[in-house]
Amino acid sequence: MRYRYENFGGIISSESPAFLAYVDRDYMLSLGFSNSSLWNTFDTSINLLSAPTEVHFAITNKCSVYCPHCYMGAGTEEIGELSTELFKDCLNILSSMKVFHIALGGGDALERPDLFEIADYARKIGIVPNLTISGINMTPNISEKMKCFGQINISMDGVYEYYSVFRGKNLFEVADYAIGCLVKAGISTGINCVVGKSNFSHIPKLFKYAAKKKLNEIEFLRLKPSGRCNDIYYKEKTTFEQNISLIPLLSRLSQKYGITAKIDCSFVPMLCYHNPPLDILDKMAAYGCEAGNVLLGIRSNGSVCGCSFLNPSNVSIFDFASGYSAEKYFKDLLSWTSFAKEPCKSCTYLHLCKGGCHAVAHFVEGSIFYPDPECPKKTSLMHGKRT
Numbered sequence: 001m002r003y004r005y006e007n008f009g010g011i012i013s014s015e016s017p018a019f020l021a022y023v024d025r026d027y028m029l030s031l032g033f034s035n036s037s038l039w040n041t042f043d044t045s046i047n048l049l050s051a052p053t054e055v056h057f058a059i060t061n062k063c064s065v066y067c068p069h070c071y072m073g074a075g076t077e078e079i080g081e082l083s084t085e086l087f088k089d090c091l092n093i094l095s096s097m098k099v100f101h102i103a104l105g106g107g108d109a110l111e112r113p114d115l116f117e118i119a120d121y122a123r124k125i126g127i128v129p130n131l132t133i134s135g136i137n138m139t140p141n142i143s144e145k146m147k148c149f150g151q152i153n154i155s156m157d158g159v160y161e162y163y164s165v166f167r168g169k170n171l172f173e174v175a176d177y178a179i180g181c182l183v184k185a186g187i188s189t190g191i192n193c194v195v196g197k198s199n200f201s202h203i204p205k206l207f208k209y210a211a212k213k214k215l216n217e218i219e220f221l222r223l224k225p226s227g228r229c230n231d232i233y234y235k236e237k238t239t240f241e242q243n244i245s246l247i248p249l250l251s252r253l254s255q256k257y258g259i260t261a262k263i264d265c266s267f268v269p270m271l272c273y274h275n276p277p278l279d280i281l282d283k284m285a286a287y288g289c290e291a292g293n294v295l296l297g298i299r300s301n302g303s304v305c306g307c308s309f310l311n312p313s314n315v316s317i318f319d320f321a322s323g324y325s326a327e328k329y330f331k332d333l334l335s336w337t338s339f340a341k342e343p344c345k346s347c348t349y350l351h352l353c354k355g356g357c358h359a360v361a362h363f364v365e366g367s368i369f370y371p372d373p374e375c376p377k378k379t380s381l382m383h384g385k386r387t
């Protein structure tokens with residue numbers, strides 16, 4: 001079990017069974033941990049973590065697929081991509097911050113020949129590496145080597161003829177073959193599905209496929225205007241009706257097929273629309289926009305952003321060598337709720353949702369300080385529908 005202290009108590013983590021739990025000071029003591037200097041204050045207004053729990057690391061910007069909706073605009077190698085040794089230095093910094101997980105992606109991580117060296121090194125220093133790939137170049141030999149990862153998800157926005165709905169090319173057979181190799185190797189395998197207007201109605205088929213393949217999860221990601229996706233955002237963003245029907249649909253299909261359905265942080269306004277009980281959301285540690293606090297994005301050249309969908313800052317991961325402070329590096333992003341405008345200002349879920357996706361707000365409204373323009377609560381208020 002891994003742990004770290006926090007102002008409220010601590011965070012404990014295990015891989016089998018897989019969990020990450022936020023626990024209070026008494027619970028930490030009951031587990032045999034001693035007092036922490038972080039507990040010298042009872043100021044409960046301090047709600048920032050000592051460091052992110054999860055870092056999304058683009059290991060390379062190289063990718064041969066050139067999907068039109070790629071949030072990284074991946075294709076060719078980024079200028080200044082980190083060498084293997086510098087990558088390991090970054091991992092040492094993340095380890096000293098006691099980061100629990102890194103999600104390696106790109107670009108296509110398999111295009112980087114030192115992928116396994118980097119993943120093995122992360123394991124060696126106590127960080128669990130997870131991976132998202134397209135599935136291109138997968139072989140049975142490679143899937144055997146992938147046992148060092150905690151969870152591997154294959155990007156797939158639809159099955160069979162619907163695979164190419166955003167991707168231009170139909171690589172379904174390639175992705176399907178990769179999934180077969182990973183499952184055969186006994187690796188926890190799932191799907192990452194970007195949800196837009198055109199593939200929404202095909203979601204049930206994706207569940208049916210995942211159940212047939214015995215996958216353990218599907219993670220649904222909102223289409224976000226970042227990278228090349230800027231060009232198709234307005235055409236492909238989900239409609240109001242789709243936004244309000246997503247959560248009931250996923251809940252029904254998840255139960256029917258016995259597959260865990262996850263939504264990313266940017267879908268939290270679509271969840272809040274249904275007025276879920278706050279105490280249950282709190283117990284589940286559900287969170288909305290936690291860019292720079294729970295989450296952090298790092299590009300393949302080491303530049304850091306609040307999350308992978310926000311513009312890179314002029315901060316480098318190497319600036320954290322002497323310590324991390326969310327308040328110092330991401331003050332603007334994290335102070336958003338103090339300036340929240342309506343309808344967020346009086347929304348019951350503001351402390352959890354944090355005003356929805358600031359990457360979408362930045363693209364549509366020109367500033368991260370606007371409420372999420374696609375929040376169904378906002379839209380329904382404008383149109384006089386129920387909230």
Ligand code: SF4
Binds near residue numbers: 273345347348354355
């Ligand atoms: S009104 Fe704002 S805080 Fe409330 S759910 Fe919508 S985006 Fe989130």
Ligand code: SF4
Binds near residue numbers: 295357359360
């Ligand atoms: S801006 Fe916030 S809500 Fe949007 S993807 Fe990033 S962390 Fe999630």
